[in-house]
Amino acid sequence: MTEARETLDRLWKPGCEFLGSEVAILGGAMSWVSERNLVSAISNAGGFGVIACGAMEPERLEEEIVATQALTKRPFGVNLITMHPKLDQLVDVCLAHNVSHIVLAGGVPTSAIIKKVRDGGARAIGFAPALALAKRLVKMGIEALVIEGSEAGGHVGPVSLTVLAQEILPHVKGIPVFVAGGLGRGDAVVSYLEQGAVGAQLGTVFAASQESIAHENFKKAFLRANARDAVTSVQLDERFPVIPVRGLSNEGSRRFLKLQAEMVQKYQEGELSKEDAQLSIEHFWAGALRRAVIDGDVENGSVMAGQSVGMVKEVRPVADIMETLVQQAVEVIAKRDHRVKDLG
Numbered sequence: 001m002t003e004a005r006e007t008l009d010r011l012w013k014p015g016c017e018f019l020g021s022e023v024a025i026l027g028g029a030m031s032w033v034s035e036r037n038l039v040s041a042i043s044n045a046g047g048f049g050v051i052a053c054g055a056m057e058p059e060r061l062e063e064e065i066v067a068t069q070a071l072t073k074r075p076f077g078v079n080l081i082t083m084h085p086k087l088d089q090l091v092d093v094c095l096a097h098n099v100s101h102i103v104l105a106g107g108v109p110t111s112a113i114i115k116k117v118r119d120g121g122a123r124a125i126g127f128a129p130a131l132a133l134a135k136r137l138v139k140m141g142i143e144a145l146v147i148e149g150s151e152a153g154g155h156v157g158p159v160s161l162t163v164l165a166q167e168i169l170p171h172v173k174g175i176p177v178f179v180a181g182g183l184g185r186g187d188a189v190v191s192y193l194e195q196g197a198v199g200a201q202l203g204t205v206f207a208a209s210q211e212s213i214a215h216e217n218f219k220k221a222f223l224r225a226n227a228r229d230a231v232t233s234v235q236l237d238e239r240f241p242v243i244p245v246r247g248l249s250n251e252g253s254r255r256f257l258k259l260q261a262e263m264v265q266k267y268q269e270g271e272l273s274k275e276d277a278q279l280s281i282e283h284f285w286a287g288a289l290r291r292a293v294i295d296g297d298v299e300n301g302s303v304m305a306g307q308s309v310g311m312v313k314e315v316r317p318v319a320d321i322m323e324t325l326v327q328q329a330v331e332v333i334a335k336r337d338h339r340v341k342d343l344g
């Protein structure tokens with residue numbers, strides 16, 4: 001087993017070195033969920049927590065960073081949404097507080113913002129949903145990438161991690177690549193490390209952890225759910241685009257379909273302009289994640305969850321979850337080594 005653990009440590013060494021953590025597992029930023037408690041718990045357990053800035057104002061983010069630093073002496077990151085109108089100020093706040101890693105999410109970051117992060121002494125991490133973009137981001141100076149498959153919770157692209165990994169991992173050279181989406185066990189993490197990833201980002205399995213501040217109802221919904229319940233939002237009409245978000249289907253998602261049908265009808269009958277109909281569709285989910293995570297309204301709120309939700313069976317402390325992930329990774333390597341020896 002020690003040999004297997006050494007193999008695991010060799011496989012994710014570049015990831016650990018890049019993050020400054022013991023294990024190369026990032027707790028993916030989750031709006032409303034990834035705050036001081038969960039982030040510090042993940043970093044204290046040897047992983048790498050990431051604060052979700054979401055729509056926070058710079059002062060709020062500053063407060064959260066300072067509070068997290070009071071709970072952990074280990075490194076953690078901050079996830080910033082590139083289309084935030086105060087992105088520049090948010091980066092300033094991170095740099096002023098010596099945040100070591102900034103994850104630029106929700107769109108392609110500009111070269112200027114990547115440079116600002118790096119010049120300020122932090123590491124810049126980006127997301128690549130396709131090989132062409134991965135190569136472009138490397139040229140723009142990004143220092144690490146996360147490739148996130150459509151199995152993930154929250155906003156998702158159309159391609160599964162199985163395919164993205166094959167498309168991207170063999171061709172991105174020189175910077176570490178982390179995988180995300182649908183990962184609930186250490187064995188799966190190992191399979192991607194063996195394909196060239198340096199670590200993994202998990203969200204769903206940490207959202208229902210003991211340290212997560214998510215409402216009890218939110219955690220219970222996770223425990224009840226199977227993989228098939230975590231579905232992407234449905235777009236009814238191609239003229240009215242819907243951003244794909246993966247979450248548990250509920251009364252809210254059923255009402256969302258009805259609303260789209262009503263808007264399409266009103267538009268067709270000349271009662272509403274296309275813009276107004278689209279705006280109503282876009283506004284439907286405003287504040288809905290908060291409603292589910294904080295208020296516990298899991299019927300009308302947005303219960304964002306990845307397909308790995310089917311593997312969440314109980315509310316456990318982050319350190320236990322992390323330990324199990326490492327154990328599963330070590331066991332699968334040991335079993336593989338035995339199999340190979342037996343064959344030889």
Ligand SMILES: Cc1cc2nc3c(=O)[nH]c(=O)nc-3n(C[C@H](O)[C@H](O)[C@H](O)COP(=O)(O)O)c2cc1C
Nearest residue numbers: 028029030031105152153154181182203204304306
């Ligand atoms: C409730 C929830 C909220 C999320 N919010 C964000 C976010 O604000 N920013 C972001 O970059 N990713 C967000 N994500 C994605 C996670 O950071 C992570 O990449 C994803 O959960 C990994 O896939 P998994 O859920 O299958 O583990 C969210 C995911 C969940 C489940």
